[in-house]
Amino acid sequence: MHVESIYKNANALLEGHFLLSSGKHSRYYLQSAKVLESPKVAEELACALAAMIKMHSLEIDTICSPALGGVLAGYELARALGKRFIFAERVNGEMSIRRGFDIAQGEKILVCEDIITTGGSALEAARVAQSMGGIIVGFAALANRGFCQRVGSELKGKPTCKLPHDVPFFALADFEFDIYEPSECPLCKEGSKAIKPGSRGN
Ligand code: ZN
Secondary structure (H helix, E strand, O other): OOHHHHHHHOOOEEEEEEEOOOOOEEEEEEOHHHHHOOHHHHHHHHHHHHHHHHOOOOOOOEEEEEOOOOHHHHHHHHHHHOOEEEEEEEEOOEEEOOOOOOOOOOOEEEEEEEEEOOOHHHHHHHHHHHHOOOEEEEEEEEEEOOOOOOOOOOOOOOOOOOOOOOOOEEEEEEOOOOEEOHHHOHHHHOOOOOEOOOOOOO
16 A cells, blocks of 8 residues: 555645654654545545454453544544543543543553654543553554554664654654754755644644
8 A cells, every 4th residue: 555645646645845743843744634534545444454463362442532633534544443442531621532532441452643753642641541451552643753663564663762762663654854943944044934734724
């Protein structure tokens, strides 16, 4: 499966000058919502991810995603695996699991995102699920930004990866591109201004 072509065909691999949530700048941005606006494509991606996870005969009871970004990918993955789906959401900045979702003691949970960069939100969702009695058996994402090491890739993780090393991380592809400190950003030096993805209709 050519995940990069799928993102390009959906105009989801944006080129410009972007201010990332980490505060860093980048020439590229992955807008997964554009890929997932097609339920058929979302299903194909989730089925490929599910097949990859099944090869590792991981025992999973439930998929949990951090809202909002991870919800569509996680829901489709849960459907493909035939598992329950719940989500975590930020309330006043704190990740929490609400909406009447219960987690049983020892329930095996896989945390699913659309994109994993350093894995910060995924880790926060995992911690909340753990605090309610869940056991985190894996992490998954449609795409990996190259900071964390995924199962089956030779690309080594970076020290900034926040995901635990003793739990497998599954993703369909690595999308590695440079990010810059604002003071060292070549795009800023050319005189353009970084924009927040989503702020101008992108
Ligand atoms: Zn810049």
